[in-house]
Amino acid sequence: MFTGIIEEIGTMRRIARSGQAMVLTIGARRVLDDVKLGDSIAVNGVCLTVVSFDESSFTVDVMPETFRRTNLERLSTGSPVNLERAMAAGGRFGGHIVQGHVDSTGTIKSRTPEENAVVFRVEPHDAGMLKYVIPHGSITIDGISLTVVDTDDATFTVSIIPHTLAETVLQHKKAGDEVNLEADVLGKYIERLMTYPGATAQHGQVRGRGGSGRLTEAFLQENGFM
Structure with a gap:
């Protein structure tokens, strides 16, 4: 999870493409302070996994689904990119809940x-x-x-x-x-809860029991939400 507070602007150093798959190497400084293999770093808001790194850069894989849904395909060598490490437990929540999953x-x-x-x-x-x-x-x-x-x-x-x-x-x-x-x-979760076809509100919970699939005004009032 991220908070949308950018830590630094990195620089695209190398782009290797194979069809709709990409391997990106990004020059950085601050986000490398405590980096480990497998860490998540958001690149222009896209959650990516560190597969290798050195003292001045890190490398990530971009799968076809990410290639199709984001602007990463438009990057070129030298492009600046926003960088943010995943939020540490106990860290300041300066922005809002950001998944790094581009809509x-x-x-x-x-x-x-x-x-x-x-x-x-x-x-x-x-x-x-x-x-x-x-x-x-x-x-x-x-x-x-x-x-x-x-x-x-x-x-x-x-x-x-x-x-x-x-x-x-x-x-x-x-x-x-x-x-x-x-x-x-938050809006996406609320929509899913209110429209999921196999759920019905019973005993203060939304349960998959084949009901109408809607959170009703009566349910919200009964459980103190209104």
Whole structure:
């Protein structure tokens, strides 16, 4: 699990491709402080496993499913990437719950200065993920935990403070660029609980007993949620 607080900007050193499989070697410093084989590091918001490392870089495998669902295929040698290690137990929870599982890529439609901030408007390529995006809720863009400003039928906006812009790859992003998007996982779990066809609410729990598959208002009231 990650929190969406970027630790450093790494540099893509080597990309080996074989069909839709990739092996990436990334130059880094801070995330290598206590790295071990098998550790998870989020690269532009994509949870990847360290398969080898040295004093100045680490290597990860990218499987075809990840290749198809993310913007990693668009990276080239020298590309900057956001890096974050998995959250340590007892660490500060500075952002929100980030799995490193990309829901959709998206296109930056505009980048607009607003006094000391920069407002990015983003259009997800999978419009269905917008049901999880709410004003003042959380969204992850290239691994960065951000707060949604507003939404419409096709896009959403975020406002970026100078520190976040300076410390992440957003400083290099412009209209037309592709980014990785991950919606807040809490909304996805709630939707699954409310729509799973084999579950029914009994005795304060959702159980697979062949009921209607809906959490009802009566159930929520009975169990103190309303």
